[in-house]
Every structure is written in structure tokens, then in C-alpha cells.
Amino acid sequence: MSWLTAEEALQALKTKPQTLYANVSRGRIHAKPDPSDPRRSLYQASDVQRLAERHAGRRKAETVAAETIRWGDPVLPSAISTITGGRLFYRGRDAADFADVATLEQTAALLWNGAEAFLSGSRTGNTSPSLQAAFRALAGRVASDLPSLGRSQAALRREAGGVLCTLADALAPGPPEQPLHLRLAASWRRPDAADCLRRALVLMADHELNASTFAARVTASAGAALSAAVLSGLATLTGPLHGAAWQGVDALIEAASALGAEQAIRRTLAQGNRLSAFGHPLYPDGDIRALALLPHFPLPPQFAAVRETGEEMVGERVNVDFALAAMAAAFDLPREAPIIIFSLARSAGWLAHAMEQIDSGELIRPRARYVGPAPETDRRT
Structure with a gap:
């Protein structure tokens, strides 16, 4: 090499x-x-x-x-969301503008092509958001939920509501009459964070055909239950190149606190590590989700220093992973808050894509371009 x-x-x-x-x-x-x-x-x-x-x-x-x-x-047709001209759209509506007024429940209704806002419910005694509880709850549903194949879109939308309720019970426990962002803020005892949480949930609800959404669509294409599709998406989201990228942001902030922003960024690049706080391939002029979220809370000083220095050095603007980590720090939320917010929000998108894939009736089954040893030929005579 x-x-x-x-x-x-x-x-x-x-x-x-x-x-x-x-x-x-x-x-x-x-x-x-x-x-x-x-x-x-x-x-x-x-x-x-x-x-x-x-x-x-x-x-x-x-x-x-x-x-x-x-x-x-694009490798699959979809009418759910798209990124064009540096903007994110949900079924034709500008997601950043929608985040000014909407809740996650209303966003789910839009993504699911529903006529009314989705109403959440709570059935468990969870007291704090827990990603582990979400995995357990979804796995329990997978064992008993019906396969999706052959069921109407109306029936699937009803089940999607139930699946989102199951996830919300684990990730945003609280009274069923409350919107999910208020439940989340209350569970963390940070009522002042409620509006920023609402905006973040709307902005993170869907993002075209990302890795976790593709995993959810593959699962749904095989006829598996909607809960299985969401479980696939959630498992994929936990990867450090996807929903867990906030950990890289936190590590950079910790290094900047010890070394200064410029030296921390130089060291990260010199070690061959990705700067997960900056840039997004689909947003050459800046991640619109970060641009829509960052003005709504005071940026902690260390985050401000990393943002200013990094944008100059790297030539890329900060992304939504940076924004979620900064928001968690600004409101003193638990360290895992970014992945909790991301998971709860994106479940609405996973369910939308799963239902769209089921409606297409197609199995996602790409071929591999084989690059291994040449197959043995049959020498029998």
C-alpha cells in the first residue's frame, strides 16, 4: 500500500x-x-x-x-422525501419550514399519507428514555405481529401507529394525551428544551434512502412485520457512521477542551479519523437540518469554537450530528440524548418507507459483482 x-x-x-x-x-x-x-x-x-x-x-x-x-x-422510487437544491422535502413540503409549526405526530401523518395527525399512546411503566427498552419492545412485537404481505394500506397504517406507540413508550415515556416532544422533555426534566426537541424530531423524521431506511425497506420487502422493519432500521442506526455519529462529535469536543479546537481537529485528521461533525455529501452548502435547528438554542462555547475553527479548516459547515450533540449539551440532556431523538424521529420515516415498499409488491434482491477466486469448472467427462 x-x-x-x-x-x-x-x-x-x-x-x-x-x-x-x-x-x-x-x-x-x-x-x-x-x-x-x-x-x-x-x-x-x-x-x-x-x-x-x-x-x-x-x-x-x-x-x-x-x-x-x-x-x-437513486436506486428505488419513492414519493416520501427528497433532497434537492440543498433542501429536504417531505412529500413536497419543505421540512425546515414544516419544523417551525409541526409535531412528530403531524409529520408521521404527512409521511404516511394520512389525513389526520397521528395520536400517540402509552401503555408501559417506563420512567426514562431507554434505547435498550426500545429493542426489547420491538423484538417482542416481531414474535407476534402479522406479516405485512397481503394486508391493506389502511390496516398497515393502523399497525404503524401501534408500532410507533411501542417505540414511544420506550423512548419518550409519558401520558398518552401529550405530544411526544413534551413527553420527552418531561422525562428528562427539561421543559425548556421542549420546542427544540419538537423541531429536531420533525427535522430527523426522514431523510430519503439512508442506510437504516434501506435496511427497513429490505426487511419489509420480504413481507416481514412492520415491527421487524423498524427493528432493522433501529439496529442499523446505532452504527458510528449513522445515528451514533454524535459520539464522534462528543469525542472532538472533549479533545478541543483539552487541546484547543484547531489542534484537536488537526490531530483527528492526522490520525486518519473522520470528522463526523462537518459536512454531508447531499448538502454541499450545509446540512439544512443543522441550519434549521442551531439558531434555536445558545451554542455552548466549546461547540462554538469547534464550529468556527472547523468550518474554516475543513471547508465544510457543521451537520445535524453536530447540532444534536450541541443541543444535548446546551440543555444538559443525558449523553445518549442524540440517539434517542434520532431513533424516535426516524421511526416515523422507517414506517412510511416500509409501507411504501410493501405496496410496491417487490422484493429487494440486488446481485453481487463477484470478485473472489474463479469458480472451478466441471472436468467430468
């Missing part, structure tokens, strides 16, 4: 240092500290060459097809 200096990588890419840092942050180029000077980084030559060829328009057809499923062209 060969490595390039920053100067060599910049010459091959014909780009600015900020773009190189952004590609490292996004995981497109792997980096490691230079053994001769730990303050500098080396960049994997094959990653640099791949990006250089892409920019030059010399990709082979099979490479284009393989990358379709990785930040590529």
Missing part, C-alpha cells in the same frame, strides 16, 4: 487543502500520521487516484454501477 504527502495528493486531485481535508472527513480518502513528522499526514494513494479519475470522468461502467448504491443515483 502506497501513501502520498499532502502536496502530492493535492497535485493529483488539482484541488484545495480544504477539499482534501473534507474528503478525509467523509471517509473517501484514508489518512495516517507521517512517521517522520506526526504533525503531518499521509494519504492513501489508491483513494486519491480513484477520486482523481472520478473527477476526470474516466470511471468504467461497472464502477458507476457499483457506486450507485454508495451516495450515487
Whole structure:
């Protein structure tokens, strides 16, 4: 494996240092500290060459097809949400504008093509939000819920409401007559956070065909119960490259508290780690969800320093993972608050996509491009 200096990588890419840092942050180029000077980084030559060829328009057809499923062209038709022109839309409605006035229940009704706002209920004695309780509750439903295949959309929408209730009992326990953002704020004893929680839940409810949503659609396409689809989505969401990216943000803030923002960011990049606080491939001008959420609470000083320094160094604006972590710090919410908020909100989207996939009647079954040892031929005569 060969490595390039920053100067060599910049010459091959014909780009600015900020773009190189952004590609490292996004995981497109792997980096490691230079053994001769730990303050500098080396960049994997094959990653640099791949990006250089892409920019030059010399990709082979099979490479284009393989990358379709990785930040590529849409691979499934959907009428639920889309990202275009730097904005996020739910069934044609601007999600950032919708977050000014809507609740998660109303967002679920919109995503599910329902005529009225979804009403939540509570059936358990949970006293605090718990991701573990959500997994247990969903697993219990999977064992008894009916398969989705052959059932009407009306029946599925009723069941979707029940599944969301089950998840809400674990993630936002509280009186059934209260909206979910108020239940969540009360369970954390932070009533002043209620409006920001409402906005965050609406903004995080769906995001096109992301990894967890794709997992939910694959499960639903096999005819499994809606609860199974949501369980698949929730399991996928816990990955550090998806819903658990807030942990990387927290780690960066902790490093910045000890070293200063600039040195913490430099060290993270030099170690070849992603900067999960900055950039999003679908929002070249800034993650609209972060831009819509950040003005509604005071940014803690350390977060403000990391934001200002990082946006200058990396050339990317902070994203929604940063915004959720900053909001949790601003309101002194529990450390796992970002993944709780993300899970509760995105369950509405998973259910919408599961029902849409079921209605299509199609099984999601892609083929693999085999790159292993050549198959043995039959030598029998």
C-alpha cells in the first residue's frame, strides 16, 4: 500500500487543502500520521487516484454501477422525501419550514399519507428514555405481529401507529394525551428544551434512502412485520457512521477542551479519523437540518469554537450530528440524548418507507459483482 504527502495528493486531485481535508472527513480518502513528522499526514494513494479519475470522468461502467448504491443515483422510487437544491422535502413540503409549526405526530401523518395527525399512546411503566427498552419492545412485537404481505394500506397504517406507540413508550415515556416532544422533555426534566426537541424530531423524521431506511425497506420487502422493519432500521442506526455519529462529535469536543479546537481537529485528521461533525455529501452548502435547528438554542462555547475553527479548516459547515450533540449539551440532556431523538424521529420515516415498499409488491434482491477466486469448472467427462 502506497501513501502520498499532502502536496502530492493535492497535485493529483488539482484541488484545495480544504477539499482534501473534507474528503478525509467523509471517509473517501484514508489518512495516517507521517512517521517522520506526526504533525503531518499521509494519504492513501489508491483513494486519491480513484477520486482523481472520478473527477476526470474516466470511471468504467461497472464502477458507476457499483457506486450507485454508495451516495450515487437513486436506486428505488419513492414519493416520501427528497433532497434537492440543498433542501429536504417531505412529500413536497419543505421540512425546515414544516419544523417551525409541526409535531412528530403531524409529520408521521404527512409521511404516511394520512389525513389526520397521528395520536400517540402509552401503555408501559417506563420512567426514562431507554434505547435498550426500545429493542426489547420491538423484538417482542416481531414474535407476534402479522406479516405485512397481503394486508391493506389502511390496516398497515393502523399497525404503524401501534408500532410507533411501542417505540414511544420506550423512548419518550409519558401520558398518552401529550405530544411526544413534551413527553420527552418531561422525562428528562427539561421543559425548556421542549420546542427544540419538537423541531429536531420533525427535522430527523426522514431523510430519503439512508442506510437504516434501506435496511427497513429490505426487511419489509420480504413481507416481514412492520415491527421487524423498524427493528432493522433501529439496529442499523446505532452504527458510528449513522445515528451514533454524535459520539464522534462528543469525542472532538472533549479533545478541543483539552487541546484547543484547531489542534484537536488537526490531530483527528492526522490520525486518519473522520470528522463526523462537518459536512454531508447531499448538502454541499450545509446540512439544512443543522441550519434549521442551531439558531434555536445558545451554542455552548466549546461547540462554538469547534464550529468556527472547523468550518474554516475543513471547508465544510457543521451537520445535524453536530447540532444534536450541541443541543444535548446546551440543555444538559443525558449523553445518549442524540440517539434517542434520532431513533424516535426516524421511526416515523422507517414506517412510511416500509409501507411504501410493501405496496410496491417487490422484493429487494440486488446481485453481487463477484470478485473472489474463479469458480472451478466441471472436468467430468
